[in-house]
Amino acid sequence: MSIFEYNGSAVVAMVGKNCFAIASDRRLGVQLQTIATDFQRIFKIHDHLFIGLSGLATDVQTLYQRLVFRHKLYQLREERDMKPDTFASLVSAILYEKRFGPYLCQPVIAGLGEDNKPFICTMDSIGAKELAKDFVVSGTASESLYGACEAMYKPDMEAEELFETISQALLSSVDRDCLSGWGGHVYVVTPNEVKERILKGRMD
Amino acid sequence: MKLDTSGFETTMPMIGFGSSSEMLDGFSSVPSFDLPRTTDFDGFQKEAVQMVKPAKGTTTLAFIFKEGVMVAADSRASMGGYISSQSVKKIIEINPYMLGTMAGGAADCQFWHRNLGIKCRLHELANKRRISVSGASKLLANMLYSYRGMGLSVGTMIAGWDETGPGLYYVDNEGGRLKGDRFSVGSGSPYAYGVLDSGYKFDMSVEEASELARRSIYHATFRDGASGGVASVYHVGPNGWKKLSGDDVGELHYHYYPVVPATAEQEMEEATE
Numbered sequence: 001m002s003i004f005e006y007n008g009s010a011v012v013a014m015v016g017k018n019c020f021a022i023a024s025d026r027r028l029g030v031q032l033q034t035i036a037t038d039f040q041r042i043f044k045i046h047d048h049l050f051i052g053l054s055g056l057a058t059d060v061q062t063l064y065q066r067l068v069f070r071h072k073l074y075q076l077r078e079e080r081d082m083k084p085d086t087f088a089s090l091v092s093a094i095l096y097e098k099r100f101g102p103y104l105c106q107p108v109i110a111g112l113g114e115d116n117k118p119f120i121c122t123m124d125s126i127g128a129k130e131l132a133k134d135f136v137v138s139g140t141a142s143e144s145l146y147g148a149c150e151a152m153y154k155p156d157m158e159a160e161e162l163f164e165t166i167s168q169a170l171l172s173s174v175d176r177d178c179l180s181g182w183g184g185h186v187y188v189v190t191p192n193e194v195k196e197r198i199l200k201g202r203m204d
Numbered sequence: 205m206k207l208d209t210s211g212f213e214t215t216m217p218m219i220g221f222g223s224s225s226e227m228l229d230g231f232s233s234v235p236s237f238d239l240p241r242t243t244d245f246d247g248f249q250k251e252a253v254q255m256v257k258p259a260k261g262t263t264t265l266a267f268i269f270k271e272g273v274m275v276a277a278d279s280r281a282s283m284g285g286y287i288s289s290q291s292v293k294k295i296i297e298i299n300p301y302m303l304g305t306m307a308g309g310a311a312d313c314q315f316w317h318r319n320l321g322i323k324c325r326l327h328e329l330a331n332k333r334r335i336s337v338s339g340a341s342k343l344l345a346n347m348l349y350s351y352r353g354m355g356l357s358v359g360t361m362i363a364g365w366d367e368t369g370p371g372l373y374y375v376d377n378e379g380g381r382l383k384g385d386r387f388s389v390g391s392g393s394p395y396a397y398g399v400l401d402s403g404y405k406f407d408m409s410v411e412e413a414s415e416l417a418r419r420s421i422y423h424a425t426f427r428d429g430a431s432g433g434v435a436s437v438y439h440v441g442p443n444g445w446k447k448l449s450g451d452d453v454g455e456l457h458y459h460y461y462p463v464v465p466a467t468a469e470q471e472m473e474e475a476t477e
Contacts, residue, residue, distance in 0.1 A: 001285065032261070175287070176286065176287045177285055178261070178282050178286070203457040204426060204432030
């Protein structure tokens with residue numbers, strides 16, 4: 001198993017009508033052994049910007065702390081929150097700085113930009129940005145997630161329908177992966193509120 | 205190298221089929237496995253072994269108690285990280301009073317258990333009495349020993365009831381054969397042993413023993429990534445084996461640990477005190 005599969009993870013983000021949803025699994029494992037079932041992979045940068053990090057758990061936590069630090073500095077200097085596309089460029093630059101000793105993470109960034117237009121993107125571990133209009137996936141279950149999202153996704157879904165779709169896509173994909181699952185964590189973000197939900201999934 | 209092909213030999217003439225059926229020709233003539241035509245047999249063997257390597261991801265267990273033998277297993281097949289199936293039958297019915305468990309290569313286990321069933325039946329016909337569990341496990345162990353080093357992957361337990369009472373043997377592809385009271389095989393076995401060993405008593409009823417077996421498999425599926433699916437529990441008694449239950453472990457989790465709604469009201473009360 002490769003180093004990216006050491007801890008196991010699954011992260012997915014989807015775009016809806018003036019809203020977005022980002023979801024992850026909750027398992028932390030050491031190869032096949034499950035250590036925790038409440039591991040956080042999705043972090044809030046500000047009310048309209050979330051980042052989900054898949055891959056090696058230690059790098060997930062360290063990279064998140066670095067990014068929060070950089071965003072707080074930005075807030076102090078610019079007296080406003082960072083826009084999602086700017087943040088994505090920041091993440092990409094930070095990852096490329098470590099080109100020859102990279103953070104072993106694949107981030108998924110989701111936010112509401114100008115005029116509350118949803119923005120999602122994913123990156124590989126050295127910062128290659130991939131923007132998408134519909135959905136992005138990352139983690140050990142990524143192949144299953146691509147299939148499930150492709151089949152279930154429709155454009156311009158409202159918040160409730162988007163929640164159902166992303167939850168079903170996540171749960172059915174992690175049920176085909178030994179290294180991720182054990183529950184789900186979904187954030188649905190609209191211009192006015194953030195709804196956080198925990199999914200009841202198969203615990204095997 | 206002399207391979208053990210006695211399982212294929214039969215003294216019964218194949219009447220009624222003649223030479224028209226190609227399918228049965230493999231059983232009527234003196235056969236052997238074709239060895240691959242390669243210059244580097246050892247290297248080829250290594251590749252073959254690596255191909256089946258990821259397959260011992262499973263949890264199976266069996267234990268002897270007052271009322272017989274309890275046998276339980278999960279039902280997940282995994283290839284590295286991918287779950288190829290959640291509904292594999294890992295408890296193989298060799299004959300109506302003997303069960304074998306599957307861990308390792310699915311094809312290897314299925315084939316050799318069926319082969320063992322054939323040999324057991326031939327023994328019955330030749331000796332007018334059932335084969336003992338000890339004898340059956342010895343037959344299997346000897347067959348596997350003759351293929352030692354060739355890349356078979358079999359970690360099985362033979363459980364049955366014969367004239368001496370309940371019997372349980374562990375047999376693996378190295379040719380090892382161990383008699384015992386409690387065994388668990390597979391990547392989830394350490395977790396199953398933890399629950400099984402702490403809850404085991406010889407004097408248990410069938411219900412208590414089946415609940416212990418089910419719980420052990422459930423706990424292994426929770427902790428081990430390569431085990432999951434359905435926890436099947438079988439009981440082998442003096443009249444043969446009987447399947448007791450097949451519970452989906454996803455549902456078992458919420459049965460054992462129901463989701464309790466968060467007590468937000470309680471927190472508010474404490475703040476005002």
